[in-house]
Amino acid sequence: MGDLIQIVVAKYNYWIYITLMMIGLYAMIVKNNLVKKIVGMNIFQTAIILFYVSTGAKRGATIPILEHGHDGHAHVIHAADYINPLPHVLMLTAIVVSVATLGVALALAIRIYNRHNTLEEDEILAQIREK
Amino acid sequence: MKILGLIIALSTGVLLICATVDFPGWADPASPASTHLSPHFIEKTMEETSVPNIVTAVLADYRGYDTMYETAVIFTAGLACFILLRIFVREEPGDRLYRHVLTGVTVRVKEGAKLPPSEDFERIDATWTPPDLIIKTICRFLIPFIQLFALYVIAHGHHSPGGGFQGGVILGASIILLAISQDLRTSVRRLREKLDAVLCAVGVIIYAGTGALCLLLGLNFLDYSALASVLHCDPVTARSHGILIVEIGVGIAVMCTMIWIYNNVSSTGKYDEGL
Amino acid sequence: MIWQLDLAILTLVVMAGIGAITVKDLLGAAIMFGAYSFMMCLLWSIMGAVDVSFTEASVGAGVSTVFFVAAVFRTTRRTKD
Amino acid sequence: MSQQYPALLVIVPLLSALVISAAGWINKRLCFPIAVAALGVAAYSSIGLLLRVMEEGAIVYRLGGWDPPMGIAYYVDHLNGLVLAVVSVVAFLNLIASKKSIEQELPDKTAPFYALYVLQVTGLLGIVATGDAFNLYVLLEITALSGYAMLAMGKDRAQLSTLNYLYMGTIGACFYLLGVGYLYIVTGSLNMVDIANILPPLYESKAVLGAFIICLVGVWVKMAFFPLHAWLPNAYTHGPSAASSLIAPLVTKVMIYVMIRLIFTVFTPEFAFNILAVSKPIVWLAVAAIFMGAILALAERNLKKMLTYIIVAEVGYMVGGAWLGNRAGMTGAILHIVNDALMTLCAFLVVSNIAYKLKGYAFDDLKGLVRKMPFTMGALVIAALSIIGVPPTCGFFSKWFLISGAIQAGQYAFMVALLFSSLVNVVLFFRVIEICFYEPFSNDHGHGHGHHPEPMAEAPLTMLVPLFIVAAGLILVGLYTGDIVNNIIEFAIPKSIV
Numbered sequence: 001m002g003d004l005i006q007i008v009v010a011k012y013n014y015w016i017y018i019t020l021m022m023i024g025l026y027a028m029i030v031k032n033n034l035v036k037k038i039v040g041m042n043i044f045q046t047a048i049i050l051f052y053v054s055t056g057a058k059r060g061a062t063i064p065i066l067e068h069g070h071d072g073h074a075h076v077i078h079a080a081d082y083i084n085p086l087p088h089v090l091m092l093t094a095i096v097v098s099v100a101t102l103g104v105a106l107a108l109a110i111r112i113y114n115r116h117n118t119l120e121e122d123e124i125l126a127q128i129r130e131k
Numbered sequence: 132m133k134i135l136g137l138i139i140a141l142s143t144g145v146l147l148i149c150a151t152v153d154f155p156g157w158a159d160p161a162s163p164a165s166t167h168l169s170p171h172f173i174e175k176t177m178e179e180t181s182v183p184n185i186v187t188a189v190l191a192d193y194r195g196y197d198t199m200y201e202t203a204v205i206f207t208a209g210l211a212c213f214i215l216l217r218i219f220v221r222e223e224p225g226d227r228l229y230r231h232v233l234t235g236v237t238v239r240v241k242e243g244a245k246l247p248p249s250e251d252f253e254r255i256d257a258t259w260t261p262p263d264l265i266i267k268t269i270c271r272f273l274i275p276f277i278q279l280f281a282l283y284v285i286a287h288g289h290h291s292p293g294g295g296f297q298g299g300v301i302l303g304a305s306i307i308l309l310a311i312s313q314d315l316r317t318s319v320r321r322l323r324e325k326l327d328a329v330l331c332a333v334g335v336i337i338y339a340g341t342g343a344l345c346l347l348l349g350l351n352f353l354d355y356s357a358l359a360s361v362l363h364c365d366p367v368t369a370r371s372h373g374i375l376i377v378e379i380g381v382g383i384a385v386m387c388t389m390i391w392i393y394n395n396v397s398s399t400g401k402y403d404e405g406l
Numbered sequence: 407m408i409w410q411l412d413l414a415i416l417t418l419v420v421m422a423g424i425g426a427i428t429v430k431d432l433l434g435a436a437i438m439f440g441a442y443s444f445m446m447c448l449l450w451s452i453m454g455a456v457d458v459s460f461t462e463a464s465v466g467a468g469v470s471t472v473f474f475v476a477a478v479f480r481t482t483r484r485t486k487d
Numbered sequence: 488m489s490q491q492y493p494a495l496l497v498i499v500p501l502l503s504a505l506v507i508s509a510a511g512w513i514n515k516r517l518c519f520p521i522a523v524a525a526l527g528v529a530a531y532s533s534i535g536l537l538l539r540v541m542e543e544g545a546i547v548y549r550l551g552g553w554d555p556p557m558g559i560a561y562y563v564d565h566l567n568g569l570v571l572a573v574v575s576v577v578a579f580l581n582l583i584a585s586k587k588s589i590e591q592e593l594p595d596k597t598a599p600f601y602a603l604y605v606l607q608v609t610g611l612l613g614i615v616a617t618g619d620a621f622n623l624y625v626l627l628e629i630t631a632l633s634g635y636a637m638l639a640m641g642k643d644r645a646q647l648s649t650l651n652y653l654y655m656g657t658i659g660a661c662f663y664l665l666g667v668g669y670l671y672i673v674t675g676s677l678n679m680v681d682i683a684n685i686l687p688p689l690y691e692s693k694a695v696l697g698a699f700i701i702c703l704v705g706v707w708v709k710m711a712f713f714p715l716h717a718w719l720p721n722a723y724t725h726g727p728s729a730a731s732s733l734i735a736p737l738v739t740k741v742m743i744y745v746m747i748r749l750i751f752t753v754f755t756p757e758f759a760f761n762i763l764a765v766s767k768p769i770v771w772l773a774v775a776a777i778f779m780g781a782i783l784a785l786a787e788r789n790l791k792k793m794l795t796y797i798i799v800a801e802v803g804y805m806v807g808g809a810w811l812g813n814r815a816g817m818t819g820a821i822l823h824i825v826n827d828a829l830m831t832l833c834a835f836l837v838v839s840n841i842a843y844k845l846k847g848y849a850f851d852d853l854k855g856l857v858r859k860m861p862f863t864m865g866a867l868v869i870a871a872l873s874i875i876g877v878p879p880t881c882g883f884f885s886k887w888f889l890i891s892g893a894i895q896a897g898q899y900a901f902m903v904a905l906l907f908s909s910l911v912n913v914v915l916f917f918r919v920i921e922i923c924f925y926e927p928f929s930n931d932h933g934h935g936h937g938h939h940p941e942p943m944a945e946a947p948l949t950m951l952v953p954l955f956i957v958a959a960g961l962i963l964v965g966l967y968t969g970d971i972v973n974n975i976i977e978f979a980i981p982k983s984i985v
Contacts (some may be wrong), residue, residue, distance in 0.1 A: 007152065014151045016416045020423050021147070022140040028654055029136035033485040035478065037434050039439050041657050043423050046446055046466065048665050051457045055461055055672045057158040058165050059426040063454045064173065065291065066183040066215070077177065080160055081171035083454040085185040086169050087671070088482040089194055090621055091458045093201040093298060093663065097628045099465050099473075100208030101657055103392040104635055107215040108650045110399055111639070113481040115646070119432075128644050147665075150697020154672055167578060167675025167685075168556060186457040196550040200613070200625040203501060207606050207629055210663030214599040274589045292456040298463040307472055327510050332509040339502050341596040354552030389469055397476035406475050 003073065020047035034112065034119045038105045045098040049091045056087035061089040149219030180370040182289045190294065191374040194351045199338050200375070202384050203297075207334050209388035213328070216400030255403045256314055268311035277305040285382045289371065295378035306386075307393045315398055315405025319385045324394070324402065327387045334384025338377045345373075412452055419445045432483045436474035443467040491563040492532040492539070493548035496571065499528045504605035511598020517591060517602045519586055525605055529574040529612060537568040539973060541686040546619075555618070556681045562618035564752070566821065566979035568899035569971075570615045570744045573828050576738055578608040580697025584836050585951035587946075588843050592727045593640055594811035604733065607633040611741050620667045620753065621677045621975030623745065624660060637730035638722055647887065649722035655708055655718040659983035662705030663859070672752070679752045684910050693821045693841070694745050699763070710742035710802055713776030719940065720783075720795040728839030731791070735798060736831040742826045743805045749818065750809065754985050762814040770898050772899070776800065777904040781911035791838050793915060794831070795809055797874065800908050801827050807901050808889045812860055815985050816892025821976050823885035826964060830882060833870035833957045837863055840946040840954065856923040862944050864923055866958040873961045876909050888972075 008015065024047055027040025066077060066082035100127065116124045155162035172189055175314025184186040190198050229238045229252040237255070240246055281301035288294030310318035343355035350357040356366035364372070397405045423443035426435050443466030451459035503525035510517040524913075540546060549555065563571070572607075582604065593600055610630030617623050635656070641650040673676060673694045674685040689695050711719035723731045750759045756824035760766055780800025786946035787793040805827070808820035840863045841848050841856070857864045886905060893902040945951065964971070 008356040011151060011154065011157050012375045012416070013157055013412075014154065016148045016310040016420065018142050018144050018151070018445070019420055022144045023420075023423050025143060025658070026136050026140040028658065029139055030133050031427065032167065032487050033432070034650060035481070035486075036427060036485060036487065036516055037654060039426050039435050041654060042439065042466075042470070043426065043442065045657070045661055046443065046462075048661055048668065049458070049462075050446065051214055051665065052219040052668050052671075053450050053453055053458055054157065055162075055164050055668065056455065059158040059159050059455045060160065061454070063292075063417075063456050063602055066173075066177055067301075071444075076879065077171045079165075082173045082185065085163045085189055086677075087164070088186050088455045088458050089189045090198075090677075092190060092461055093197055093625055095458070095461050095465055096296065096721075097412060097457070097625065099470055100204045100628070100632060101475060101653070102470055103208045103396070104211045104215070104632055105650065106396055106473055107392075108639055108646050110396065110477055110480055110633070111215055111646045112650065114399065115460060118483055119484075120198055123646075128647075146697060146700065150669060150694045153693040162672070162828055163675035163685075164672050165675070168677075169675070176610075184457075188482055190457075192551060193553055193558050194621075197503075197625050200622070200629060203609075203627050204754060205635070206505070206630060207603070207632045210446055210599050210602055211632055212604075214596050214603065215637050215639055217596075221596055223877065226492065249686060292460045294457070294661075296458075296932075297460050297464050300461075300469055304464065304468055304472075307469070311472075329509045329512055332505040336502065336509075338507050339505070342501065342868065343498060346491060346494060346498075351548070351552045352491070352498060352550055392473065394475060395467075397480065399480050 013057075013095075014051065017047050017054065020050065023047075029122050034109045034121060035106075036105040038102065039103065042098060042102060045094070045101075049094050049098075052091045053092070056084040057108040058083045091105065137378055157306075165207060180374065181367050182295075182371055182374060184291065185187060187288050187294050187374065187378075188369075191377050192193060192355065192370055195374075197351070198381070199335075199342065202335050202338055202381050203304050205385055205388045206331055209328075209331050209391040211394045212392045216395040217402075218400045220401060228257060228259060230259070231255065254403075256317065258404075261321065266312050269309060274305050274307065274309060277308070278302060281382075285303070285378055286329075286375075288378055289374065290320065295381030296385055298378075300381035302386040303389030303393075306390050310393065310405050315394065315402070318390075318405075319394065319402060322387075323392060324391075327391050327394075331384055331387040334380045334382070334387065337380030337383065341376050341380070348367065411460055412449070415445055415449050415452070419449060430485060431487070432478045432485050433475065433483075435485075436471060439474060440467050440471035443470065493546065493563055493616055493676055494550070495532045496536065496575070497527055497609055497616065499532075499882045500525045500605050500609040502611065504602045504609060508599060508602035509607060511602065515598050517916070520599045520910075522580075522582055522601045522605050526575065526579040526608060530579045530607065532573040533568075533612070535574045535862065536563055536895070537975075540565055540568040544583070550915045554677045556676055559617070559619045559622050560678065561616045562680065563616055563754075565975050566746075567615045569975050570741070570824060571612060571982075574608070574611050574615060574737055576944045577828050577832050578604075578611070578733060580730070580953040580957060581733050581736075581832060581836070585732060585839060587950055588839050589727070589729045591727070591843060596640070600640070600729070603633040603637050604729070607637065607733065608799065611737055616681050616742060618752075619677055620670065620679055620682065621664075624664050624667065624853050626765070627660050627663065630738065630741075631709075631917070633733065633735050634730075637829070638726035638734065640730065641726040643725055645725035648718070648725055651909045652718045652722040655715070659705045659708030660713075660978065662701050662708065664701075666698045666702030666705060669694050669701065678817055678832075679860075683755055686720045690758055693755075695758075702749055704747070706742055706746050707806075710739045710746070710806075711799055712802055712806055713779055713799070714773055716779075716799045716802075717775070717819065719799060720792055723795045724789070724792045724799070728835070732832060732835035732839050736828045737803055737833050739798060740805075740828050743802065743809070743820070745826055746806070746807055747817075751981055755770070755829050756812075756981055762817055762968040766810050766812050767813055767898075770807050770896075770901050771808040773803040773810065774900050776803030776806070776906040784915055785911060788850050789843070790850065790919060791835075791854065794834050794838065794921075797912070797915070798831060799863070803829075804886075804889060807898075807904075808892060811892045811896040811898060811901070812982060812984070813890075813892050813895050814857050815888050817980050817984055818891055818976050820887030820891075820974060821979060822881075822888060822972065825971070826881040826885045826961075827910060829957060829960055829964060830873045833866060833954065833961060834874070834956060836950070836954045837867045838871065841948050843946055843950065844944055850919070850922055853919065853922050860943055861943070862951055864920075866921075866954045868920065869961055871912075871920065873965075874915065875912045879965055880961050881968060882961075884965060884968040889892075942973065957982060 028115030284293035285298030426438035754964035873882035
């Protein structure tokens with residue numbers, strides 16, 4: 001039992017990311033409203049970004065910007081002193097991708113609204129079937 | 132559908148939880164992620180690129196190829212919103228509202244009818260409210276400072292958090308703020324649609340073109356040290372300058388794309404009435 | 407790192423996420439999503455990912471929310487779920 | 488210059504996509520020549536690259552001049568050399584063929600459409616060439632976003648089905664990203680070859696298993712493998728013909744390439760086929776995919792939609808063939824990537840020719856078409872023979888390899904599914920061709936034209952010539968199958984698969 005609690009506590013960031021991912025996935029599958037699905041999609045993507053950022057964290061380290069004096073005096077750099085920068089780089093890209101996807105999805109939703117005058121998927125499908 | 136969704140979400144969650152059990156501990160300095168590649172980046176960045184912000188160096192140099200496509204993704208999104216939403220209308224459809232500036236009288240012009248050309252009338256949105264003095268003044272004060280800060284973020288990305296992307300978004304946001312606080316026509320008058328769209332492409336071309344220039348100078352694509360012969364400096368400094376050039380390209384591309392997407396989404400592609 | 411703060415923000419993130427998908431008003435959902443993004447950005451800056459949280463503050467909490475609000479303004483606030 | 492082929496292949500289309508979008512604001516007529524030139528250069532350098540790979544073996548191109556685990560590198564070996572050549576040639580031919588139909592369907596948005604088209608091709612080529620797992624994700628998103636925008640330009644319910652595609656595509660890409668993250672956390676690397684070197688001691692780890700499953704599911708969503716296929720038929724049917732005839736032949740095939748690349752390079756065949764006991768269930772899923780695709784295709788009364796269900800079945804062929812775990816099956820799967828790209832292109836070009844002239848491709852619209860468009864129908868017959876798998880055409884040979892692989896592996900259900908699907912394809916195409924050949928063109932029951940059409944109203948020459956080249960290609964690839972298999976595919980498959 002103690003072990004289990006330790007695992008749960010030691011990796012709580014990962015549990016939160018899984019929870020958020022499940023929320024997002026659930027919203028994308030179940031919700032009927034197109035914009036709600038887009039919100040779910042964004043939560044889903046952000047959860048994955050949270051996961052990556054968590055992998056980069058390092059105990060006892062500082063942000064990945066090197067100290068640099070202007071006195072020309074070179075510091076000795078230890079890898080253990082700085083947080084892993086690679087996941088941050090990847091996630092900058094992922095954030096950009098998520099906002100790009102958001103823009104396209106909203107544009108599509110507006111097109112659909114202009115045609116069908118509703119954002120509910122079942123109502124749109126009913127309109128299509130009537131034709 | 133609800134139950135199916137719940138089952139899918141939960142089974143994904145269970146799969147992920149099972150896989151997570153075998154992970155190295157959270158924030159463990161001895162985990163593979165922290166010991167395989169990242170020590171090289173942390174220890175060598177300064178001597179190889181002379182950029183203190185490791186994230187900027189990795190983003191624009193070691194993995195600069197990713198970032199070029201990241202900019203291309205943003206550009207694609209702008210183009211996608213444009214092609215999806217933009218409607219080119221010669222005659223403005225529907226009734227329009229005009230306001231007589233001197234008297235404050237609002238005139239509704241029926242579809243197809245035209246107002247005599249006059250300086251006294253200004254076009255207003257259907258949901259127009261009298262301009263709020265506080266909002267207008269504060270935005271007028273804020274926008275230059277926001278833009279100044281954005282330029283600082285782009286230029287100072289080597290030494291502090293930030294860079295082309297963040298700065299570009301802030302620049303774009305300042306124009307979007309103008310569009311929200313006044314109206315879309317004011318902001319479009321500042322940055323015409325055509326110029327905006329061309330600048331989007333130009334931003335990415337600056338990035339990819341810098342890479343192609345390196346290729347023409349005889350080294351691999353995006354190997355900024357090739358720029359040393361053009362910039363008259365040593366290869367390491369050339370890398371630092373190369374990063375600055377591409378960050379400026381990213382900034383331009385992102386700023387214009389954000390404005391482009393906003394303009395198209397907020398006016399459903401008609402470019403007449405914004406938020 | 408202050409774990410109490412961390413835990414509080416994690417709870418808020420989950421609450422904002424659930425709120426964003428359950429509230430029966432799309433404008434509300436957009437604002438909730440903005441709050442969610444901002445909490446996320448705080449979380450990342452706690453973890454030392456300053457560049458990522460800077461981006462998320464400007465993109466997720468800023469521009470994304472504006473896009474959402476613009477889209478909701480141009481369509482409808484009504485939603486059945 | 489040939490040292491720089493891997494970079495040119497991707498950079499020239501990217502730069503010209505940007506130039507096209509800027510030039511569109513100045514003069515729309517500049518766009519098409521730029522696009523043709525860009526894709527021509529891409530096709531030229533991809534074929535040059537393939538020839539170089541055949542002479543010298545795998546090529547590594549270091550982008551940014553950094554050595555692979557630090558920076559991003561392109562690895563071009565026999566497998567992706569072949570796929571690169573197919574992608575660039577298909578995109579080039581389709582671009583020429585679809586000029587008229589783009590101008591007809593989207594008269595005021597040709598410039599951004601060409602830009603998106605070229606961006607899509609850039610993304611596909613990049614996916615195939617890259618040796619970096621994360622870079623693949625970024626390129627996947629370029630492909631996806633440009634694809635959504637192009638497909639959504641169609642009529643009727645195109646936007647709704649594209650939005651569904653967007654949801655599914657995002658889920659797929661995010662799952663892939665998550666899988667890469669899991670690999671990253673246990674190996675610390677993003678380079679495919681580097682990951683493969685670090686993985687062997689970790690094969691027992693649950694995290695690697697999780698990463699494998701998540702990546703695979705993500706890629707399956709993207710390629711519309713059976714239980715996850717629901718987005719594909721509607722999205723592809725309602726898109727503009729130029730977009731669907733680019734996306735339908737290429738995107739699913741490139742995703743199958745990604746799956747094979749994951750098996751070969753990242754997780755190694757040893758892990759995928761021997762350590763995990765998942766081959767059997769996946770082949771059963773493929774069997775289900777083939778049966779479902781075939782049966783759903785039978786129920787359709789619309790040529791284009793019928794073809795999209797055939798794509799679902801073909802995806803089943805390739806996934807099943809790859810997971811048979813033996814050399815013959817893998818050869819069949821890789822050969823089928825080439826063949827199916829050409830076959831689908833041929834069939835979709837026929838559809839776009841019909842759409843250009845008739846404005847509809849439901850079965851009722853096709854009556855007596857052979858008299859009206861004899862050349863197009865001739866190409867359709869060749870495509871049909873190839874999809875069915877009749878000897879001189881290429882479809883026969885990949886099916887032959889797949890069936891012999893199934894017999895070797897003892898997966899008789901897969902063999903039965905292949906034969907069943909061939910039979911269904913016979914019925915499907917016989918029905919189409921019967922309608923076109925024998926039912927007279929009835930003018931009196933309302934096509935809304937009012938006047939009697941000319942006896943022959945063939946599509947313009949720019950649409951016909953690429954179609955003939957593809958149709959001839961189907962037969963030529965069939966005749967030279969032996970050479971392709973012995974000189975390229977033989978070296979593409981790792982020695983450990985027997």
